[in-house]
Amino acid sequence: MTITFRAVDKPSAELLSNILDIEQEAFGDAALNEYVIVPLMRYGKVYIAVDEDDVPVACAYFMRSMADISVAYLMSVAVLPMFRGQNVGTALLNYALANLKRYGITRVMLTVDPANFNALSVYREKLGFTVVDSVKDEYGPGEDRLVMSKDL
Numbered sequence: 001m002t003i004t005f006r007a008v009d010k011p012s013a014e015l016l017s018n019i020l021d022i023e024q025e026a027f028g029d030a031a032l033n034e035y036v037i038v039p040l041m042r043y044g045k046v047y048i049a050v051d052e053d054d055v056p057v058a059c060a061y062f063m064r065s066m067a068d069i070s071v072a073y074l075m076s077v078a079v080l081p082m083f084r085g086q087n088v089g090t091a092l093l094n095y096a097l098a099n100l101k102r103y104g105i106t107r108v109m110l111t112v113d114p115a116n117f118n119a120l121s122v123y124r125e126k127l128g129f130t131v132v133d134s135v136k137d138e139y140g141p142g143e144d145r146l147v148m149s150k151d152l
C-alpha cells in the first residue's frame, strides 16, 4: 500500500469527516473536534497521510508559538488502528518536520503521556526528540506529561 503525505489548509466536509473519525478512533472523548481542527488547518498546520484512494489514514496538528515564532507545538498525532506499527506515524511526522522548516520553524515541542510507549518510541527513538521537562498534573489531577523538544 502506498501512503503519501501532504499539508491541508482548506477543509472540505469529506476530509474533515475522515479526520474526525481518525481522532475518535484514537482518543474517544478526548478527541479534537471540528472547532479546533478547522482553525488549526487555517491558522496552524495540519498534515495528513492518505492511502491510494486519497482517504486519510493519519493526521498531525501543529500550532506556532506566540512567544517564539521559531517554535511549533505538536498538538496531536493519530494513525488509524489498522495502519499503526507500519511506520506511518513516523513518516508523517518526518514529512511535517521537514515542511515546517520552510516556515522558519527551528524547534518543535510536544507533550506526551509517560505511559504512551508507542508514541514515546516514535518521538524519542525514531525522531530524536529529547525529554526536557516533566510536568505533574499538566491536564488535571493525575494527567502528568513529559515535555519533549527537537531542534530542526
Ligand SMILES: CC(C)(COP(=O)(O)OP(=O)(O)OC[C@H]1O[C@@H](n2cnc3c(N)ncnc32)[C@H](O)[C@@H]1OP(=O)(O)O)[C@@H](O)C(=O)NCCC(=O)NCCS
Binding pocket: 026, 027, 075, 076, 077, 078, 079, 080, 083, 084, 085, 086, 087, 088, 089, 090, 091, 112, 116, 117, 118, 119, 121, 122
Ligand atoms: C502513536 C502513533 C501516532 C504512532 O503511529 P504509528 O504509525 O503506529 O508509528 P510507527 O509505526 O512509526 O511506530 C510505532 C512504534 O510503536 C510500536 N508499535 C508496534 N506495533 C504497533 C501497533 N500495532 N500499534 C502501535 N504501535 C506499535 C513500535 O515500538 C513501533 O516502533 P518500531 O517500528 O521501531 O517497532 C499511533 O500509535 C497512534 O495513533 N496512537 C494513538 C494516538 C496517540 O497516542 N497519539 C500520540 C499522542 S498525542
